Amino acid sequence: MNLPRRAFLAALAAVVGAPAAAQQPIAAAEARALVEGLIRDLSSVEQLTRPGPERDRALDSALGRYVALDRVGRFLLGASRQQATPAELAEYDRLVPGFILADVRGEIAKLVAQSIAIEEVQARSDREALVRSRFRRRAGGSVRVDWRVQRLADGSLRIVDVFVNGVSRFVIRRDEFQAVVRSGGMPALLALLRKGPGA
Amino acid sequence: MxxxxxxxxxxxxxxxxxxxxxxxxxxxxxxxxxxxxxxxxxxxxxLAVDTDSTRMLSPELPHRQRELALNAAFPGLNNRFVVLVEAPDGDSADLFLERLVAAIGRHPEALAQPFAASLDPFFRRNGLLYRDDAELDSLLARLSRAGPLLATLAAEPRLEAYFAALAEGVVDADRIAGGEAALARALAETDRTIRARLAGPSRPLPFSALFEPEGEVRRVLTVVPRLDFTRFQPAGPARAALEAAIREARAAPGAGEVEVFVTGDPAMRSEELRSVTQGLGLALGVSLLAVGALFALAFRxxxxxxxxxxxxxxxxxxxxxxxxxxxxxxxxxxxxxxxxxxxxxxxxxxxxxxxxxxxxxxxxxxxxxxxxxxxxxxxxxxxxxxxxxxxxxxxxxxxxxxxxxxxxxxxxxxxxxxxxxxxxxxxxxxLPPRPAPSARAGRMAAWGVLALVAAAALLVPHARFEADPMALRDPDAPSVRAFDLLFDQKETRPYVASVLVRDPARAEELARRLERSPLVERVVTPERLLPGPEAEFRREAIEAVAAGLLPQLEAGEPPIPTEDGLNRLRAALAAHPRPGGAALAEALRQLEARAATDPTLLRDLERDVLFHWPATLARLRTSLAPDPEPRLADLPAPLLERYRNARGDLRVEVVPRADLRDHRARAAFVAEVRRVAPDAAGPVVNLxxxxxxxxxxxxxxxxxxxxxxxxxxxxxxxxxxxxxxxxxxxxxxxxxxxxxxxxxxxxxxxxxxxxxxxxxxxxxxxxxxxxxxxxxxxxxxxxxxxxxxxxxxxxxxxxxxxxxxxxxxxxxxxxxxxxxxxxxxxxxxxxxxxxxxxxxxxxxxxxxxxxx
Known part of the structure; x- marks a missing residue:
């Protein structure tokens, strides 16, 4: 079968290009820009919408663009993934993005509405950086928030964890998920995901 | 006749x-x-005595041939002292082990190759990759929650800084001090350390207690004795050197409440020889006396x-x-x-x-x-x-x-x-002749004994043979008591089966078939000593915690204000009731009162509180940065040599799920292993x-x-x-x-x-x-x-x-x-x-x- 030259080159670029992008080291500016973009988008949602379902949807949409929801979802399930049936996994993958968004939405949105300063970007490896920022509380004092940014397999840059004063929200959640699976199995975890993070 | x-x-x-x-x-x-x-x-x-009970059977027997081949390929497998160290916390256990290894090093004529996984650099870097998934997730969550407390101490290792961080933890345990449970332990341990100092003796604060599950910590150290076969007790000098090393390690300051047990074949054999010779000596003396007395009675x-x-x-x-x-x-x-x-x-x-x-x-x-x-x-x-x-x-x-x-x-x-x-x-x-008993009495005795024999015949099918040589040893011998302790944890159970192979692929294939059995807990091959694919779940969690925690530890600036820590802790305890908080508050009150008249008290307490901190911090940093791709060559030689020898022979170790001191479980396990691997050898098969x-x-x-x-x-x-x-x-x-x-x-x-x-x-x-x-x-x-x-x-x-x-x-x-x-x-x-x-x-x- 003869492929047109342009189509062949396009296919080649698709095959070769994606891994090449995935291997590209993260530049500090790139990581900083990603976090700044998230803060900017969340701030504008906070300013332009009133609290309620519409704002939540807008925040989720913004967070979804910056946070690697699939990867975080896999991380939260950890080794319990090996115990789940394919049907339970499919259900988990369907439910967990909403749960993550609801989990981080309130806290992150609350923080970014306040004064923020990105202090430095630390390269942790070729494919990972830590963007360190500090939020000044209106009531006084500050909160350190660090953003773990990774280049994913498709070459895109995403936030994979958020540390508030060094405490990883997703590590804590992962421990909670494991405890739920240990005591009630995957059905109990799926029930928790349906109820949401406030349950 | x-x-x-x-x-x-x-x-x-x-x-x-x-x-x-x-x-x-x-x-x-x-x-x-x-x-x-x-x-x-x-x-x-x-007269000489050989305590090796395995040599009591003909070496021509097929299972003895397999055992001899295994021992020839891996000669040091059973010839080691096993030292069990039990401590209230990991810090005390590891400190004692470090000192013990150093003391053993001063007896090269009697002891060689001390090895404890918890001290080995490879396992210090990669140990978390081997933890149980759920246990690791809990540990990492506690570590992550304790980031501010740890970072404060990393930046300012002072008593005031510790008290200040603890005060913040009392206000917000989840974000400062590892969570409610970890905070409760921190308060209790701090209380104990302060009260110990007020009473006089030093009691270092165990930082590991804040993160590890509650309960005693057990560590295992193995050491190879140099046997002297010219002696009645070949392991005698090595055992004496080991006891001396244990005494030296105990005598060092800050050793804490550590219990030490010594077992392993050389220890058990030497104690068995002692108990047998003492027992036989006593029995011989008693029997000669008793026989002499009976002679006197019989002959008058x-x-x-x-x-x-x-x-x-x-x-x-x-x-x-x-x-x-x-x-x-x-x-x-x-x-x-x-x-x-x-x-x-x-x-x-x-x-x-x-x-x-x-x-x-x-x-x-x-x-x-x-x-x-x-x-x-x-x-x-x-x-x-x-x-x-x-x-x-x-x-x-x-x-x-x-x-x-x-x-x-x-x-x-x-x-x-x-x-x-x-x-x-x-x-x-x-001596006067005795009258013969009456015929009636004789008949009654005969029928009575026949009835006894008939009753005994019913019990004959219930008689059994005990194959475990451990059942013969003195149960109160220290090495036998310590051997029993090895069965408490699946990781240290001594009754395992071994299969010798040459090819890594064959070892893996055998391991896969063996681990399908419900009687098998796990199968270890040289390759399987490395963290397997399932460790990737652990690695991603470790990396997540490290990403948040390590930069805090390196920051050099405490995230929590550290001035006036003692007063802030007392105020926090007064304002936020916590389990153990009232006791600590009272200890702090006494501390303050005594410190007013004793200028060295707070300095001494600072030494107690921070005694384990440098080692804790170093271990934390090391364990949160595991090797990206550990290789066989990275494994500690004393461990790898138990599974792969210089000739390239590989040992596949089959660890049972049940406690094989039970003879039924033992028979079932050996039958199952030999069904898959007829050439299996090792202590439990031999036994x-x-x-x-x-x-x-x-x-x-x-x-x-x-x-x-x-x-x-x-x-x-x-x-x-x-x-x-x-x-x-x-x-x-x-x-x-x-x-x-x-x-x-x-x-x-x-x-x-x-x-x-x-x-x-x-x-x-x-x-x-x-x-x-x-x-x-x-x-x-x-x-x-x-x-x-x-x-x-x-x-x-x-x-x-x-x-x-x-x-x-x-x-x-x-x-x-x-x-x-x-x-x-x-x-x-x-x-x-x-x-x-x-x-x-x-x-x-x-x-x-x-x-x-």
Whole structure:
């Protein structure tokens, strides 16, 4: 079968290009820009919408663009993934993005509405950086928030964890998920995901 | 029993030898004493003991061949001290281990290759990758939550900073101090450290207690002893060096409440040798005293008791000298020969002396009456001893050869020393004959014993063989108690199976097949020592925590204001009630009050609080940065060498799920492993298959002893009914003994399997004597000195064998217990059943005569 030259080159670029992008080291500016973009988008949602379902949807949409929801979802399930049936996994993958968004939405949105300063970007490896920022509380004092940014397999840059004063929200959640699976199995975890993070 | 033709010559020989000795009694007795001294000297110079119970079976057995191949490929596998360190927290345990390893390093002449995974750099970097997933997630969550507290101390390792961080933790445990549970432990541990300092002694604050699960921490260290085979205790110097190293490590400051247990094959063997030799020494002393007392009671003259004791001592020393010259080393079972001979050797002297005390008795008559029977007894007892020689149980065969020699030595000593001694001290006054028991009493006794035998027969199927050599050792020996502790945790369980392979692919294929079994907990191959694909879940969690925590630890600036920490902590505790908070607040109040008058108190407390901090921080940093791709070459050599040798042989280790001290679980596990890997070896396979070999050897030896004794009796007496009547009570005693073994829960084992063949060989002696004296009818036998001799022989034998029960070594004690039961059963059955059996034979003969 003869492929047109342009189509062949396009296919080649698709095959070769994606891994090449995935291997590209993260530049500090790139990581900083990603976090700044998230803060900017969340701030504008906070300013332009009133609290309620519409704002939540807008925040989720913004967070979804910056946070690697699939990867975080896999991380939260950890080794319990090996115990789940394919049907339970499919259900988990369907439910967990909403749960993550609801989990981080309130806290992150609350923080970014306040004064923020990105202090430095630390390269942790070729494919990972830590963007360190500090939020000044209106009531006084500050909160350190660090953003773990990774280049994913498709070459895109995403936030994979958020540390508030060094405490990883997703590590804590992962421990909670494991405890739920240990005591009630995957059905109990799926029930928790349906109820949401406030349950 | 008909008078045999052959014994006449024997009787003449016994009579003539004894008569010659009686003509020169002083010379004979002096030579006997001198001979005993010389033999004792030879024995003391040459006797050695080999405590390796695996060498008690023939090396030709297939499972022994596999075991020998495994030991050749991995020679250090079992030859290690295993040191268990139990501490209230990981900090104390690791600090003690570090000091112990350093102290062991100062004894290179006795100890080598100390290895503890928790100290090894590889496992310090990668240890978290090996943790249970759920346990690791909890640990990491606690670590993540404790980031601000840790970062504060990393930046300012001061007491005030610690108190300030703790104060913040009291306000918000989830974000500062590792969560509610970790905070509660931090408050409690801080309280204990402050109160200890107020009371005087230092008690370092254990930081690991904040993150690790509550409960004692156990660490394992292995160390290879340099054995000195020129010594009676080859591991003795190494054990002494290890104990010295433990004392040195304990003496260092901040050692804490650490408990140390030493086990492993070299430790258990040296303690076993000590317990066996001490037990046998005690048993020998007690048995000689008891036998001497019984002699005095039986003969009612101390001088005659002395003559009989001399017979025993001469037989003992001669046999010890023979054993030391005939064998390179005795084993743990054959060492019991001395006590066994004390009991058995006494019989010949008792029968001869009591016969000489019958009214009107003289040596020629006594020799003619008893000589053939005594020789026959020596022969049958030897056959009982020798019954294990054709079996692969070479360890017991050694006892058999020594015992057989000893029995003949006792016979010869009795024939020489008794007439000489009696000639010197006299046998008078004669003991009055005892009336024979009434026929009715005899019948009642016979029926009573038959009923007992019938009841015992019902228990016979419940008798069992205990294959585990651990069941023989002194349960109170420190190394045995420590060995039991190894079973508490699946990671340290010592009963594993091993399969030798050459190819890594074959090792993995075997491992996959073996781990499908529900009886298998896990399978370890060299490749599997590395974190597997499932560790990726752990690695991503470690990286997540490290990403948040490590930058905080490196920041150099405390995230929490650190000034005025003590007051802030007191204020926080007052404002936020927490578990343990009130106690800590009170301790802080006392601290403040004392600090006002003691200027060094806070400095000393700071030292206590921060004692473990530098090591904790270093470990934290290291463990949060695991190797990206650990390789086999990165593994610590002492560990890798247990699974891959220099030749490239690979060892696949199969770890059981159940506790294999249970014999049913053990049998099932070994059968399952061998179904998949017929070539499997290792301690548990060896133990199970050796047990089967010994159990078969016991049955074989018992049947051989029965056949040999029966044929000997038949050949020498040429009287089939008489032979059957003689064997009947002994067979009844076998049934009683096996039934009693089941009832008393004294299972057969490596040590006491000699009981049944010996019961046949030695137990038949009483029946032979009774039969020999029953030529004039059962009543004549019962009124002669023979029943008294039979009873006192039984008493001396029982006293000697029973003294073995004083041994703390369960194997030696079980020889005593089972032989005591066996010989008691034999005596009862002989006295109760044999007269009835002989009477039955007579009635059958009389009934048959007219028909002829």
């Amino acid at each position: 008909h008078a045999p033709a052959e014994p006449d010559r024997i009787a003449r020989a016994v009579r003539d030898v004894g008569a010659a000795a009686a003509r020169r009694p002083r010379w004979v007795l002096a030579l006997a004493v001198l001979g005993a001294l010389l033999a004792g000297l030879v024995a003391a110079r040459n 003259r101390l001088a005659l008791a002395g003559v009989a004791l001399l017979v025993v001592v001469v037989a003992l020393t001669a046999t010890a000298a023979f054993a030391s010259l005939a064998f390179d080393a005795l084993n743990l079972v054959s060492m019991a020969f001395a006590v066994l001979l004390t009991g058995l050797g006494a019989d010949y002297a008792i029968h001869l002396i009591l016969r000489l005390r019958e009214p009107g008795a003289d040596w020629p008559q006594a020799a003619c009456d008893l000589g053939p029977a005594l020789l026959l007894c020596a022969l049958t007892t030897s056959l009982g001893f020798l019954a294990f020689v054709p079996t692969p149980f070479v360890g017991m065969a050694q006892l058999g050869v020594i015992g057989a020699f000893g029995v003949f030595a006792a016979f010869v000593a009795a024939v020489l020393i008794v007439p000489a001694g009696v000639a010197l001290v006299g046998a008078h006054p004669p 199970e298959e050796s047990g089967a070999v010994v159990a078969r050897a016991m049955v074989t030896a018992t049947l051989l002893a029965l056949l040999a004794c029966g044929l000997t009796l038949l050949v020498l007496t040429r009287d089939l009914p008489g032979t059957l009547a003689t064997l009947a009570p002994v067979l009844a005693a076998v049934v009683l003994t096996v039934g009693a073994s089941a009832l008393l829960k004294v299972p057969f084992n490596y040590a006491n399997v000699i009981a049944l063949p010996m019961l046949l060989g030695a137990g038949i002696d009483s029946a032979i004597h009774m039969a020999a004296r029953a030529r004039g009818g059962p009543a004549a036998a019962l009124s002669s000195s023979t029943p008294r001799a039979v009873v006192f022989s039984a008493f001396t034998t029982i006293a000697a064998f029973g003294s073995l029960m004083l041994s703390a070594h369960r194997g030696v004690a079980s020889i005593g217990a089972l032989l005591l039961v066996a010989l008691s059963a034999t005596t009862i059955c002989t006295l109760a059943l044999q007269p009835a059996a002989l009477a039955l034979v007579r009635r059958v003969r009389r009934a048959a005569e007219p028909a002829r």
